[in-house]
Amino acid sequence: MVETGHFALVLAFALSLVQTIVPLFGARLNNQRLMAVGGPVAVTGFALTALSFVALASAYASSDFSVASVWENSHSLQPLIYKITGTWGNHEGSMLLWVLILTFFGALVAAFGSNLPATLRANVLAVQGAIGAAFFLFILATSNPFIRLNPAPIEGRDLNPILQDLGLAIHPPFLYLGYVGFSICFSFSVAALIEGRIDASWARWVRPWTLVAWMFLTGGIAMGSYWAYYELGWGGFWFWDPVENASFMPWLAGTALLHSAIVMEKRSALKIWTLLLAILTFSLSLLGTFLVRSGVLTSVHAFATDPTRGVFILCILTLFIGGSLALFALRASRLTAGGLFHPISREGALVLNNLFLTTATATVLVGTLYPLAVEAFSADKISVGAPFFNLTFGPLMVPLLVMVPFGPLLAWKRGDVFAVAQRLMVAFAAALLATLVTALFIDGASVFAALGVGLAVWLILGALTDLAVKSGFGNVAAGNVVTRMLGLPRSVFGTAFAHLGLGLTTLGIVGTLCFGTEKILSMHAGETVELSGHTLRFVGLYPAQGPNYSEDRGRFELIGVSGSAIGEISSAKRFYPVRQMTTTESGIRTMGLSQLYISLGDEGKDGSVVVRLWWKPLVTLIWGGGLVMMAGAAMSLMDRRLRVGAPSRRRKQASAVPSAGLP
Amino acid sequence: MTRKQKRLSVIAGGLAFLGAATGLTFYALGQKASYFYMPADLTTASVQPGQRIRLGGLVEKGTIQRGQGATVAFSVTDTHKSVKVTYTGILPDLFREEQGVITEGSFGPDGTFVADSVLAKHDERYMPKEVADGLKAKGVWQESKSE
Numbered sequence: 007m008v009e010t011g012h013f014a015l016v017l018a019f020a021l022s023l024v025q026t027i028v029p030l031f032g033a034r035l036n037n038q039r040l041m042a043v044g045g046p047v048a049v050t051g052f053a054l055t056a057l058s059f060v061a062l063a064s065a066y067a068s069s070d071f072s073v074a075s076v077w078e079n080s081h082s083l084q085p086l087i088y089k090i091t092g093t094w095g096n097h098e099g100s101m102l103l104w105v106l107i108l109t110f111f112g113a114l115v116a117a118f119g120s121n122l123p124a125t126l127r128a129n130v131l132a133v134q135g136a137i138g139a140a141f142f143l144f145i146l147a148t149s150n151p152f153i154r155l156n157p158a159p160i161e162g163r164d165l166n167p168i169l170q171d172l173g174l175a176i177h178p179p180f181l182y183l184g185y186v187g188f189s190i191c192f193s194f195s196v197a198a199l200i201e202g203r204i205d206a207s208w209a210r211w212v213r214p215w216t217l218v219a220w221m222f223l224t225g226g227i228a229m230g231s232y233w234a235y236y237e238l239g240w241g242g243f244w245f246w247d248p249v250e251n252a253s254f255m256p257w258l259a260g261t262a263l264l265h266s267a268i269v270m271e272k273r274s275a276l277k278i279w280t281l282l283l284a285i286l287t288f289s290l291s292l293l294g295t296f297l298v299r300s301g302v303l304t305s306v307h308a309f310a311t312d313p314t315r316g317v318f319i320l321c322i323l324t325l326f327i328g329g330s331l332a333l334f335a336l337r338a339s340r341l342t343a344g345g346l347f348h349p350i351s352r353e354g355a356l357v358l359n360n361l362f363l364t365t366a367t368a369t370v371l372v373g374t375l376y377p378l379a380v381e382a383f384s385a386d387k388i389s390v391g392a393p394f395f396n397l398t399f400g401p402l403m404v405p406l407l408v409m410v411p412f413g414p415l416l417a418w419k420r421g422d423v424f425a426v427a428q429r430l431m432v433a434f435a436a437a438l439l440a441t442l443v444t445a446l447f448i449d450g451a452s453v454f455a456a457l458g459v460g461l462a463v464w465l466i467l468g469a470l471t472d473l474a475v476k477s478g479f480g481n482v483a484a485g486n487v488v489t490r491m492l493g494l495p496r497s498v499f500g501t502a503f504a505h506l507g508l509g510l511t512t513l514g515i516v517g518t519l520c521f522g523t524e525k526i527l528s529m530h531a532g533e534t535v536e537l538s539g540h541t542l543r544f545v546g547l548y549p550a551q552g553p554n555y556s557e558d559r560g561r562f563e564l565i566g567v568s569g570s571a572i573g574e575i576s577s578a579k580r581f582y583p584v585r586q587m588t589t590t591e592s593g594i595r596t597m598g599l600s601q602l603y604i605s606l607g608d609e610g611k612d613g614s615v616v617v618r619l620w621w622k623p624l625v626t627l628i629w630g631g632g633l634v635m636m637a638g639a640a641m642s643l644m645d646r647r648l649r650v651g652a653p654s655r656r657r658k659q660a661s662a663v664p665s666a667g668l669p
Numbered sequence: 670m671t672r673k674q675k676r677l678s679v680i681a682g683g684l685a686f687l688g689a690a691t692g693l694t695f696y697a698l699g700q701k702a703s704y705f706y707m708p709a710d711l712t713t714a715s716v717q718p719g720q721r722i723r724l725g726g727l728v729e730k731g732t733i734q735r736g737q738g739a740t741v742a743f744s745v746t747d748t749h750k751s752v753k754v755t756y757t758g759i760l761p762d763l764f765r766e767e768q769g770v771i772t773e774g775s776f777g778p779d780g781t782f783v784a785d786s787v788l789a790k791h792d793e794r795y796m797p798k799e800v801a802d803g804l805k806a807k808g809v810w811q812e813s814k815s816e
Contacts, residue, residue: 156778203673237760239762316785337683349679365686365687365690368690368694369690369694372694373694373698376702387704387705387723387802387803388704388705389703389705389723389773390701390703390704391701391703393697393700393721394701397692397693397697397700398693402690526757526758526759527739579762587762587763588760589760589762590761600785605759606759607739607758607760608735608759611734616739616759618739618758
């Protein structure tokens with residue numbers, strides 16, 4: 007099975023070369039038969055990569071330690087779920103997952119792209135094939151997961167305990183679906199540049215892919231953040247760690263792309279800019295892959311440091327980013343610029359959104375790369391952390407968030423700010439009220455905290471106002487409002503939900519940062535501690551045994567008003583003997599939208615234990631908002647206009663309603 | 670305004686915005702980036718009390734003292750010099766004697782380094798990169814030790 011997987015991987019590499027070369031020449035010679043090769047080859051390539059992935063996963067599941075990667079990252083005593091997720095919990099396996107998703111998206115274009123112009127489809131598949139070829143070669147040359155060991159060891163070296171968590175099942179696949187999903191936008195852009203032609207139907211094709219990628223990237227980042235929050239035991243949800251930034255940059259650029267693609271589709275303006283953004287977004291995804299996989303950064307994600315890998319990915323990076331930007335420089339002038347619009351309009355608002363988002367992306371990029379540059383050119387080693395980003399990213403985000411509710415309410419072409427402001431009066435009044443109430447009635451609330459709460463309320467109510475206005479609330483009879491709301495395009499709901507999610511996340515961040523409390527103390531069994539009105543009693547430390555670890559579980563009782571225990575929270579120190587590694591399992595109790603968080607420290611000589619406690623008000627909204635944003639993207643995807651449905655159904659619809667104007 | 674003037678004012682506005690963002694970014698880099706030092710570097714570098722830096726090295730053997738409550742004191746060494754560090758909080762799981770560590774904080778007036786965060790290795794097999802590089806440069810680290 008392992009050799010089958012290895013062989014399938016080599017075949018997939020060969021096919022990716024065919025997928026690159028044949029359709030490209032076909033499109034150049036306008037030869038239908040050569041162009042038609044792309045589709046079946048892309049689908050077969052995906053099938054082979056999937057076979058290869060399944061082969062590796064089954065080697066992991068069956069603890070086949072004759073495979074070097076399994077021996078390095080698995081153990082026979084691990085629960086089956088972690089054996090399987092361990093497949094991508096290491097460098098080699100995660101790269102295989104990367105190409106699996108890449109070929110999956112390629113196959114989707116092949117399967118659903120029959121209504122694309124033949125040359126565009128051929129070129130898109132060719133570019134997709136080229137990216138695939140580079141990464142297949144990278145895997146086979148520097149990170150082969152199928153290398154055997156002889157003689158086979160009896161026992162494996164265990165998966166890094168931090169990764170032995172359900173988070174590993176969700177975070178990397180979602181993140182990669184996001185990262186790699188943008189490759190489709192990239193391929194479409196490069197294909198458009200190769201052809202020297204771009205139109206609104208191009209945007210109609212690119213938008214759903216952007217939405218899909220953005221949706222998964224949002225989920226991947228949110229999941230990663232929650233995972234770090236509960237697994238590392240530091241109680242933080244975002245550290246401005248370079249590895250986090252690596253995923254955040256494509257997200258910011260992708261968000262900008264999502265918005266500029268709307269302008270392009272609706273008004274056929276901003277064509278060249280949208281195309282450039284698509285290239286930049288995937289370039290940032292590649293940069294993220296480089297930063298995380300090359301070992302230039304030390305982090306939990308840098309599974310192994312091997313300089314040849316870094317150099318290889320750097321070559322891929324230079325080839326694709328440099329190549330696409332060069333092509334852009336050569337060809338962009340050929341593309342016709344789009345329509346004009348008034349600065350005060352929906353288009354204008356979306357341009358402003360893009361200006362802020364791309365500038366924010368640039369500051370994150372500078373903050374992430376500057377330490378690497380300083381280290382390369384001088385002996386100094388510096389780190390750029392939260393203080394830098396608070397000072398640069400913060401001032402860029404606040405005005406953007408203030409403007410968000412205006413955008414969807416402005417009309418296309420020429421909007422009326424005053425009319426929009428009137429409609430937002432209720433939301434504004436409520437936000438003001440929230441600010442005042444926070445400032446006056448909540449102890450210890452700073453001016454910033456009060457304004458933060460106001461901003462979040464403004465965003466949330468702004469999003470709801472958008473829905474209310476568009477369904478005629480206040481203008482038509484109550485019964486008709488519901489009918490009209492149900493009749494709204496799904497993309498209107500998508501926008502409202504995405505902005506609502508943004509508001510919820512903002513509220514969660516403000517609540518946690520401004521109203522959270524924290525205590526560090528050393529406790530003996532039986533002692534109680536109070537934190538923000540919650541009383542906790544430390545019951546004691548209890549040893550326990552897991553499948554591949556031993557632990558000391560610290561039990562805490564939550565004491566109610568009556569003085570009796572109303573719940574239990576436990577946090578543990580786990581010891582994994584194979585890797586000689588200790589981890590902290592945090593204890594979390596969710597109360598409403600807030601959480602009580604306990605992290606266990608070292609045991610002192612006198613039997614006391616260092617305990618760190620946090621009260622985190624509204625913290626769950628940070629990730630809940632992410633889920634709502636994902637829901638928004640999903641609703642937008644279901645919009646009839648964008649539906650990437652089966653072509654047969656599309657044709658049926660088109661023949662039934664000839665004037666529907668489908669692409 | 671003519672169309673040309675309008676376009677120019679939009680472009681000027683955009684450039685002013687970008688200029689302000691660039692200025693802010695470089696100001697912030699100058700103010701907020703924290704430098705990495707090892708104990709022996711501190712004799713030559715001028716680090717003011719209160720200035721945020723990152724101090725890295727090995728946790729010196731036999732120096733870990735658990736004091737009152739959750740405060741811990743230990744020395745960070747690069748085998749040439751060592752610096753006394755105090756920290757209040759939970760030490761990372763992989764914090765041990767003679768292991769690489771990076772602490773972030775600033776010097777107090779008495780010359781003790783007051784750390785507000787302590788980072789150890791993420792994984793048993795690796796050393797924090799800065800510490801490994803620093804020790805290599807000082808000739809007290811051999812590649813073979815990393816396994």
